[in-house]
Amino acid sequence: MQLIAGSSLQQGDGDTPESLIREARTALLAASEKHRPYCHYQPALARRNVQNIKLIARVREGLQHGEFELHYQPKLRLSDGSVCGCEGLIRWRDRHGSLLAPGMFMPKVETTTLIAPVTRFVVSEACRFITRFEKRVSVNFSVRNLMDERLLVEVGRLIEQAGIAPSLLEIEITESAFMHDLVSASKALERLRGLGVQVSIDDFGTGFASFEYLRHLPITGLKVDRAFIRGMEQDPRAQKLVACLIDVGHALGLEVTAEGVETDRQHGILRGLQCDQAQGYLYTRALPAVELLAWHRHHAQLEASRDAWWADPCIDSLLPPR
Secondary structure (H helix, E strand, C coil): CCCCEEECCCCCCCCCHHHHHHHHHHHHHHHHHCCCCEEECCHHHHHHHHHHHHHHHHHHHHHHCCCEEEEEEEEEECCCCCEEEEEEEEEEECCCCCEECHHHCHHHHCCCCCHHHHHHHHHHHHHHHHHHHCCEEEEEECHHHHCCHHHHHHHHHHHHHHCCCHHHEEEEEECCHHHHCHHHHHHHHHHHHHCCCEEEEEEECCCCCCHHHHHHCCCCEEEECHHHHHCCCCCHHHHHHHHHHHHHHHHCCCEEEECCCCCHHHHHHHHHCCCCEECCCCCCCCEEHHHHHHHHHHHHHHHHHCCCHHHCHHHHHHCCCC
16 A cells, blocks of 8 residues: 655644644645655645535535536447447536536546545446346446445445346446555455456556556456557558557457547558557547447448448558558
8 A cells, every 4th residue: 555645844833733733645646646755835725625515515506406418429349340348537517517627636536535525426327228228337436435345345236226237338447546555455346347347448558557466457448548559650670560569459359449539540550550449539439328329320330331431341451561
């Protein structure tokens, strides 16, 4: 387990033991948010802490008032272009009707106990959507989620309540989650796998990239980070690196997904490298549930008529020899 610390020093006669402890706690919170082992108190941290408290209060109210929803980005099977699943991504439609992306609030939520009810909402919505979509839906888990025994039990209850096959739910976890406590994280993954849930490592290649730990973790998939996909078209070395990541996943019997696919060329290269799945703006952005189901029906019609370019074997001619 990684230890973190925050500190504060007496600056004048007005400082009291209580105020110094409060400042040290503020610095401790800042260290936790920044994933640093230590942080010293600065006045700017107090102002930021007040902003965070207000944001968390708004998130709590948003949950109570039903302001959150899931949007879904499809995943395509590269071998034939069929839709094999999707990723559920939380969105916040605030009281003014504005749609907020998760990057605007989730980094703060993940450092508080509020992450449990937020994640419970995400899993519940995903399970409900699976009953209509009938394909696998993946959702994201934070470090706190993995260490939350009650939440892990709740996942099993939500699956049972929805009446879905557990394998249709996939949990995506970033590599950085394993840096905090590999043993505890591994046990949590075993709990999830015991439920029948699929488990994938998100943003693979950007964090705790040790091939040794992959061999021991009870995971079913890897998701190659978009940073590697972005550079494939111009940089042969980047393409070789992606090929290596795909080969590692396949050598371990894992399903490999590429995220952030935005061009025909990237699609063709990934198909030639025998990547299993892809998602990205090339196919569609994340859509509300009703729109995603409509998009899926249209996609299936294109497949049936063989008009879908992404399933055209001729696209492999775009590829250089591996």
